[in-house]
Amino acid sequence: MKTLxxxxxxxxxxxGSGSGNDTSELMQSxxxxxxxxxxxxxxxxxxxxxxxxxAERLKGWTAGEIIGKHFSVFYPPEDVENGKTQLELQTAARxxxxxxxxxxxRKDGTRFWANVIVTALRNKNGVLQGFxxxxxxxxxxxxxxxxxxxxxxxxxxxxSVPIVQVWEGVVLVPxxxxxxxxxxxxxxxxxxxxxxxxxxxxxxxxITGVPTxxxxxxxxxxxxxxxxxxxxxxxVLTGLRPMxxxxxxxxxxxxxxxxxxxxxxxxxxxxxxxxxxxxxxKGQAV
Amino acid sequence: xxGNDTVSVTKVRDVLMVTMPADPDDSMIDSLQERVLQAMExxxxxxxxxxISSVETLDSFFARTISETARMVTLMGGRTIVVGMQPLVAVxxxxxxxxxxxxxxxxxxxxxxxxxxVQASGQKGRG
Amino acid sequence: MSTATGNWSTxxxxxxxxxxxxxxxxxVRQAATQLGFSQSEVARIVTAASxxxxxxxxxxxxxxxxxxxxxxxxxxxxxxxxxxxxxGIANVELALTEGYSTGGGLGMGLPGAKRLTDELxxxxxxxxxxxxxxxxxxxxxxxxxx
Numbered sequence: 001m002k003t004l005x006x007x008x009x010x011x012x013x014x015x016g017s018g019s020g021n022d023t024s025e026l027m028q029s030x031x032x033x034x035x036x037x038x039x040x041x042x043x044x045x046x047x048x049x050x051x052x053x054x055a056e057r058l059k060g061w062t063a064g065e066i067i068g069k070h071f072s073v074f075y076p077p078e079d080v081e082n083g084k085t086q087l088e089l090q091t092a093a094r095x096x097x098x099x100x101x102x103x104x105x106r107k108d109g110t111r112f113w114a115n116v117i118v119t120a121l122r123n124k125n126g127v128l129q130g131f132x133x134x135x136x137x138x139x140x141x142x143x144x145x146x147x148x149x150x151x152x153x154x155x156x157x158x159x160s161v162p163i164v165q166v167w168e169g170v171v172l173v174p175x176x177x178x179x180x181x182x183x184x185x186x187x188x189x190x191x192x193x194x195x196x197x198x199x200x201x202x203x204x205x206x207i208t209g210v211p212t213x214x215x216x217x218x219x220x221x222x223x224x225x226x227x228x229x230x231x232x233x234x235x236v237l238t239g240l241r242p243m244x245x246x247x248x249x250x251x252x253x254x255x256x257x258x259x260x261x262x263x264x265x266x267x268x269x270x271x272x273x274x275x276x277x278x279x280x281x282k283g284q285a286v
Numbered sequence: 287x288x289g290n291d292t293v294s295v296t297k298v299r300d301v302l303m304v305t306m307p308a309d310p311d312d313s314m315i316d317s318l319q320e321r322v323l324q325a326m327e328x329x330x331x332x333x334x335x336x337x338i339s340s341v342e343t344l345d346s347f348f349a350r351t352i353s354e355t356a357r358m359v360t361l362m363g364g365r366t367i368v369v370g371m372q373p374l375v376a377v378x379x380x381x382x383x384x385x386x387x388x389x390x391x392x393x394x395x396x397x398x399x400x401x402x403x404v405q406a407s408g409q410k411g412r413g
Numbered sequence: 414m415s416t417a418t419g420n421w422s423t424x425x426x427x428x429x430x431x432x433x434x435x436x437x438x439x440x441v442r443q444a445a446t447q448l449g450f451s452q453s454e455v456a457r458i459v460t461a462a463s464x465x466x467x468x469x470x471x472x473x474x475x476x477x478x479x480x481x482x483x484x485x486x487x488x489x490x491x492x493x494x495x496x497x498x499x500x501g502i503a504n505v506e507l508a509l510t511e512g513y514s515t516g517g518g519l520g521m522g523l524p525g526a527k528r529l530t531d532e533l534x535x536x537x538x539x540x541x542x543x544x545x546x547x548x549x550x551x552x553x554x555x556x557x558x559x
Contacts, residue, residue: 185453188373188376188377188380189377192377193373195373196373199393201393223380223381226380227377227379227380230371230379230385231373231391232371232391232393309435309438309439310435311431311434311435312435342456343459343460345460345464346464347464347467377453377456378453378456382460382528382529383524383528
């Protein structure tokens with residue numbers, strides 16, 4: 001195998017690495033044949049001493065190109081600037097090992113998400129001889145995780161928001177997640193239907209469950225307010241916490257035509273007010 | 287719901303009740319304006335209640351006529367309240383970018399009558 | 414007007430009077446409903462068709478509306494085509510911008526129709542006439558297309 005020969009360059013023999021040459025050759029073969037793990041050796045300063053075929057496949061460099069170079073070439077420039085590479089070696093030297101998940105860089109400059117374990121290698125007197133570095137490409141696993149998390153998010157958002165009547169004349173829409181065109185369509189249809197069915201002039205739309213507000217969601221909220229107005233009802237937008245208020249102003253969204261309140265309680269109070277209703281105490285609270 | 291195919295204009299106490307059919311053609315929509323203005327002149331009502339609860343399609347021409355008519359009614363000293371827009375019509379209009387400006391709207395004829403202070407059935411409805 | 418019984422999804426109708434705008438709406442409503450569009454999708458294509466039909470009548474005096482289903486890649490659309498030999502539109506891009514109008518009011522209804530449909534094609538030559546094609550694709554199960 002061509003790659004095998006190319007990669008099987010200087011292997012520093014470690015003390016206690018096994019009994020005899022057979023095992024040593026077999027170990028060599030293992031390191032070279034393993035496809036999923038880039039297994040390399042670094043000297044005490046971090047220069048590359050050995051390379052395996054997986055390392056070539058994963059990172060792009062051939063053994064001839066990389067041996068002797070400092071392992072910081074595998075890292076994104078911002079990590080090198082922050083001194084991450086030195087930190088890894090220092091931690092490994094101190095603790096025996098260092099494990100990390102993060103971005104690494106290939107020869108062509110592209111990035112991949114990696115799991116990296118750096119192990120300090122010492123002789124039987126405890127003197128640091130170098131480091132072993134095992135790198136695994138987690139790009140696919142990370143993509144899967146992101147996809148699952150995104151799908152979970154979408155599923156949660158797709159689940160219909162309940163629209164409930166909370167008082168005679170008042171319906172409540174507790175929004176969760178962001179509003180895209182599809183959700184807005186469904187929301188408007190269902191909200192307007194509920195308003196018509198219940199004869200509710202006030203719709204409390206609470207955005208406490210909306211994590212961040214972007215221009216699209218804000219526009220869709222305004223759209224919803226317009227549609228409700230056409231019916232003869234009114235939206236009171238509640239749950240405008242400080243961060244949302246800041247974002248809305250920074251985005252230049254014009255909500256001056258909309259009644260808004262920071263809390264649902266305040267919004268409900270306003271709704272009752274509009275309906276000429278008041279809450280009275282019956283006496284001592286229970 | 288209006289089963290007729292025509293625009294009906296009725297005087298209820300001091301208010302003009304105008305009911306639109308399900309799918310009025312352009313000449314009916316034009317006549318809406320004419321008849322409302324004539325009635326404004328003849329009866330000097332407090333205003334108009336335009337019931338569009340039967341209307342299936344609201345396009346820009348219809349919306350524009352309603353807006354214009356309302357402005358004319360205002361000039362003649364009256365008020366206009368549009369009542370009963372169907373949810374689907376409202377959603378479509380909004381998606382098209384249609385607004386009725388600052389035209390008043392109400393959920394039902396009863397509520398619109400309340401605003402005029404007219405007790406049509408002898409009972410005060412909810413606000 | 415198409416008199417084919419049972420199959421309303423294809424047809425042709427001439428627009429000669431303002432009464433024909435209503436007829437156009439009803440034809441498109443029947444066609445879209447028969448093709449399985451949801452109520453909200455029907456409302457959109459009918460409203461868009463109403464706008465263009467009125468344009469044809471008001472600006473060209475007369476024209477033709479043709480409609481038919483379209484299939485592409487397993488998806489289905491309704492296509493409504495308006496052809497007239499009227500004065501044509503000098504500046505199509507301008508006509509498509511919101512708020513533009515030569516006739517007073519809300520503009521030619523083109524921007525509105527564009528918002529409500531998935532595809533809107535205009536081919537117009539001054540002095541020769543205009544063709545407007547509207548297409549609305551049917552949503553897959555469980556999705557709402559906008």
